[in-house]
Amino acid sequence: MDAHAFGAQALPAWRRAVLKVGSSLLAADSGGVSERYAAGLAAFVTRSREQGREVVIVSSGAVAAGRGVLHTEAAGLTQRQALAALGQAHVIALWQRLFSVPVAQVLLSHDDLRNRRRYLNARATLRELLRLQVVPVVNENDTVAVDELKLGDNDNLAAVVAALVDADVLLIATDIAGLYSGHPVRDPQARPVPQVERITPEIVKMAAGEAGTLGTGGMRTKLEAAGKAAAAGIDTLLFCGRDGDVVAALAEGRLHGTCIRAHGDRLLARKLWLRNAPAGLHGVRVDAGAAQALGARGASLLPGGVVAVEGEFGRGDLIEVRLAGDTGDTVLARGLAQYNATDLRRIAGRHSRDIETILGYRYGEAVIHRDDLVLLPMDARAENA
Incomplete structure (x- = not known):
């Protein structure tokens, strides 16, 4: 299972x-959690931040950390929840020791990602943490999740978080070198699979074996x-994630492992949805300065440019942006x-700085964040007129 066999x-x-880090990379041989492999991964995150990039960590290890404290095994859901509650502090403490900047714990559950308002709140929190140069460390809220509401494992949680924060890549650090054509230990004919263009039933069949004793997901859940x-x-x-050379190479722009390609353009898919989803007649009227900022600079819509609010809508609803005084009712953006x-x-x-004073809280400085906004082309505006 030589990682360098992947080239x-x-x-x-x-x-x-x-960056998803599994329990097998954090668990200490004597119980609890260890910096042995986490230190190299943290160094990669630090180097990436120095290069102007942002990294959100999805970290397992809470149950393993709890076991190390009490020196006991979890026999059922309630015991696992208790061990997770005990171990979370130790996992965050480990990550904080490895960074010179603040680390923030973010616990998510199925309900947080199913409920639109809570989904937006989670996304706003993660965005703000990144803006503040904090390293977010995300885990499933195991202390309150039940089996039918669990996200299942932190591989799938990491994929959800990647979409939540509009990530460009999902990095899954594991204890093997990558995807093989068969089980790399049991099958002597197994060969490295460095590139996967699309996950097919044939690719899924390559994912043999279960998770280790400390994890909840094997290669199948990673796929x-x-x-x-x-x-x-x-x-x-x-x-x-156990190979220091492989982890260090990531910071140099080189991967020794498997790259599973996306199906199309991430931003385009989101913009197409915003452009074509039904929005009704609710929205805002903006002044010429705001319209210019949206069109020419790709800016977010700030409250200072809003002249009027039309209709009733909730936080997270899709609304339309029109120019104040435009009798043709042309839609500029959604x-x-x-x-x-x-x-x-x-x-x-x-002004955006007055939001918290007026409302007593703030979800951010924008009425519509630029990542959640799409300009309508002239032909589409004409159709909406």
Whole structure:
């Protein structure tokens, strides 16, 4: 299972990544968690940040850390939840020791990602942490999740988080070198698979074996996660997190492992949805300065440029942006509202720094963030007129 049997290939271009680190890379031989492999991964994150990139870590290890504290095994769901609650502090403490910048813990559950408002809140929190130069460390909220509501494993959680933060790549650090054509130990004919263009039934058959004693997901769950990421337009990279040379090579733009390609353009798919989804007649009127900022600079829509709020809508609803005074009712843009109509009426025309003073809280400085906004071409505007 030599990682270098995969050779070297160039990493896809990326600015923001999600790095998933499994329990097998954090567990200590004597119980609890260890920096042995985590230190190299943290060094990669630090180097990437120095290069102007952003990394969100999805970290397992809470149950393993809890076992190390109590020196016991978990026999059922309730015991696993208790061990996770105990171990979370140790996992975060480990990561904080490895970084010179603050580390933030973010616990997510199935409900957080199914409920639109909580989904937006989670995304806003992660975006703000990245803006503040903090390293977010995400884990499933095992202390409250039950089997029917669990995301299943942190491979799939990492794929969901990658889509949540609009990541360019999903990095999955594992204890083997990558995907092989068969089980790399049991099958002497197994060969490295450095590139996967699309996950087919034949590719899934290559994922033999189960997770180790400390993990909940094997290679099959990694392919499931890669499939979710691919559907969101995100490449997935599988590599051995135990090999220091392989991890160091990532910072130099080289992958020794498996690259699973995305199915199309991530941003295009999102923009097409925003452009074509039904939005109704609700929205905002903006002044000429805001319209110019949206069209010429690709800026977010700030409350200072909002002249009027039309209709009733909730946070996260798709709304339309029109120019104030335009009798033709031309739609300039569409996007997801960061504030509901009632709150937006209170902050319309005001500076972003005044939002928290007026409302008592803030979801960010924008009415519509530029990542959630699409400009309509002239022909589409004419159709909406």
